[in-house]
Amino acid sequence: MxxxxxxxxxxxxxxxxxxxxxxxxxxxxxxxxxxxxxxxxxxxxxxxxxxxPDKQTLLFDLMRRHMEELLAAWEAEPKGETPLEQLEAFARFHIRFHLARPDATFISYMELRNLEPENFARIEALRKRYEDILEGILKEGSAAGVFRVPDTKLATMALIAMLTGVNTWYREGGRLSRERVERIYWNMVRRAVKG
Amino acid sequence: MxxxxxxxxxxxxxxxxxxxxxxxxxxxxxxxxxxxxxxxxxxxxxxxxxxxPDKQTLLFDLMRRHMEELLAAWEAEPKGETPLEQLEAFARFHIRFHLARPDATFISYMELRNLEPENFARIEALRKRYEDILEGILKEGSAAGVFRVPDTKLATMALIAMLTGVNTWYREGGRLSRERVERIYWNMVRRAVKG
DNA sequence: GTCTATAGCTTGATAGAC
DNA sequence: GTCTATCAAGCTATAGAC
The missing domain is CATH 1.10.10.60 (Homeodomain-like)
Structure with missing residues (x-):
């Protein structure tokens, strides 16, 4: 036809x-x-x-897609074996993934308050799953004596905030290459938690 | 009358x-x-x-007041003498000031895009003045060999993002006291930049 | 699958009474 | 200094033609 x-x-x-x-x-x-x-x-x-169906669902779909892609991308990532290797993989992955999606990242942090309660709860559940990945690495490393982290939950929030912050200032083609930014941030992360 | x-x-x-x-x-x-x-x-x-006069000016006034109070409060803060003391003073001050003003802090980071160009430029200028305070401390410490920071601008952004992140999760009367949060964050900051 | 047209509201801002 | 009343514009979402 x-x-x-x-x-x-x-x-x-x-x-x-x-x-x-x-x-x-x-x-x-x-x-x-x-x-x-x-x-x-x-x-x-x-x-x-x-x-x-409506504007609200449009926002929810954007945010859900972003979070699901984030979790799926981490699943597909080569992770290393020791907590230190895993932490480096996570730090570099987090920067790389979010720098590649500045709009979706911005929306996911700024528009939570515009989600209706049920949608908000579903996005928050996905976000918690992601935070739990990093906290798991920090816990394992602490138990092994590789990291010295007095509170893994707090360190998780601190590191994610620091890493996501790259999006607020990084510009493609700017003074620093993405690889160099990754390396400097990874060094700060490593030193912030090292035992 | x-x-x-x-x-x-x-x-x-x-x-x-x-x-x-x-x-x-x-x-x-x-x-x-x-x-x-x-x-x-x-x-x-x-x-x-x-x-x-209008809604836009209302937003601008809120953000300008917040940034001016921030700069004035830092001026009034006891700062210590060595770069390490100054960095600790800054980290604790930043957490304390922003935790006391969660609404204004949130607005200052979320509503920049709703400022008209001229207002945006004025707020950004105030923000830059604040960032320059931290960068100045990092530069001085690097020159003195107390800090090891490969790029002071980047470290400034990383540390401010990490410290401001406290506002996203901290709740008065929660699991951790503000003093304890300050101490843990200060330790992460210190180790992230130490020489 | 997309269009035009529009219902039914809400918006920022103003005018004039008191 | 505040209120009531209102304007012109813009909004989401829907109905019906094609």
Missing amino acids: ARKSGSHGEITGPRILAAAERLIARKGFAAVTMREIAREVGVQAGALYLYI | ARKSGSHGEITGPRILAAAERLIARKGFAAVTMREIAREVGVQAGALYLYI
Whole structure:
């Protein structure tokens, strides 16, 4: 059967997510209108509702996708064997993954408050799973005497905040290469927890 | 002269700032309406415009006040003499100051994108002044051989991100006292940069 | 699958009474 | 100094034509 003229169903859906991610990261969820997203995609506002039930679900889908990709990417990562190797793998992975997705990262940290309670709880559960990965490494290393960490939960939060902070200032093609940034941060992480 | 009934000019202004700060921190600038702020203060929406020219200026005033208080508070802080003492003073001060102002801190990091360009530039200039304080300490310590920091700018960003991160999880009356949190973070900071 | 048109509200900000 | 009333604009989401 010939396709109807102007029919692009297979690609409009992903394009809506992409446009929404870019706009929300730049202006904030509440400030972005459905008309803007539609304009960016090249359709009329009403057509968006063929792909998403409402604006809230759009935000939730973006954040869930980001967290699920994060967890899946860590699963696929070569991790090393000793706690020290695992900590280095985690630090470098965290920087690399988040630098590659600045918009999604920004949204995941800034727009939690715009999630309805049930959606918020689901995203927080995913985030906790990710934090538990790092805390597990710190616990193992502490038990083995490789790390000296008086409180693993607190160290987890401190290190993740430090590593995610790269996104606030790093610019592609800037003064420092990503590899150099990774190395310097890894050195700070290592020294902050070393036994 | 007798005051007109229902006249509270001296206190309504500050109350508008306080209500706006609380609401914007909780819901985001774009999601907060002038009517909400007015309701919180106990006046009608139109009355707000006796105290502020518009919504944008309200946001700018909140952020400027926060940054100016931050710089003034550091000026008034006892700082120690050696770079190590100064770094400890800075780390503890940063945690203490920001934990005491969670709403203003949140707004200052989340709502930069909702500032108009000119206002954004002014807030960024104040933020840079604050970052320069920490970088100055790191530079002095590096020159003296007390710290080993391959890149002072990068270390500045890393440490500030780590310290500000306390605000995302710390809760008054929780598992750890503020003093204990300060001490653990200071230890991580110290070890991350020590020579 | 997308469009046009629009219902039904809410928004920031202003004018004028008191 | 505050209120009531209101404006023009913009919002999400839906209905129905094609």
